[in-house]
Amino acid sequence: MKVPISLNGQPRELPAPWHIADLVADLGFTGKRVAVEVNGEIVPKSRYGSTCLAVDDRVEVVIAVGGG
């Protein structure tokens, strides 16, 4: 079964079940400084392993970049 979500504004299909930790790992950011929001709510790092992504979730994964 595939789970369609929106990742950073782009459509994406995930295998099920996928936790946020799986997504962060897939992006290559495990252990790095990111922040994750699902449907407008921040998900704390401590819950990456226990939060499952569901159909039509809107997921944002952000990092710090150069800026003034």
Place this chain on the structure above:
Amino acid sequence: MGKIEAHVAAPLDTPFTMGGETFRSRLLVGTGKYRDFAQTRDAIEASGAQIVTVAIRRTNIGQDPDQPSLLDVLDPQRYTILPNTAGCYSAFEAVRTLRLARELLDGHNLVKLEVLGSQATLFPNMPETLMAAKQLVADGFRVMVYCSDDPVQARMLEDIGCVAIMPLASLIGSGMGILNPWNLRIIIDEAQVPVIVDAGVGTASDAAIAMELGCDGVLMNTAIAMAGDPVRMAAAMGQAVSAGRNAFLAGRMARKPYQASASSPTEGLID
């Protein structure tokens, strides 16, 4: 005969305290527009800045995770990382961005709020800025706020509880310098919290002028990053902020228009 060596140290500055933290440097720098991370790191090092701004953006899907990230180069243990809301045009977007930033920085809550109102001029949208400031202060953030140089709105931001008022000196990234020192003076004279000129500095003398006006600090990015030699300009900016601060503390001589006054003795001239 030996020379008499002078060892008079510059008198100490008063501490620069903002949001309950004390800083040594009054220069705050951005991290955008540099050639690469090595240049970013070297310029920031040369500037002596302790507070360093960053932007928050979506990860580029498919980017090489082995590449270093900005925060690998700028250790948050060493620098105070100041996340900004650059590119946000509403209070909603700005608050959302800074909540993500706080999570990303393990609860660090000193932030730079900017809500823009014009893509052409990057002037702030002040009603949205005031609204966002209220929400962020209520949510426990320590808010440093980019704003217009309107003294009344600056006071409103202070009344909301912002920890620093950061009026523009001229347009972001324009390097046009300190265009309205008169307004800045009013804001500085009235504010009980630090006033930091944010945006518009083009070269070292601009930074010195801002500090001579009595600003508590200067925040800049483009003036360093787009200089011919960013690392050297970063050092110049650190010196200019320091020189301007000392000149402000010293107090300049009175202006005496059209009244020349010789510094050398007028007697004992050789006939």
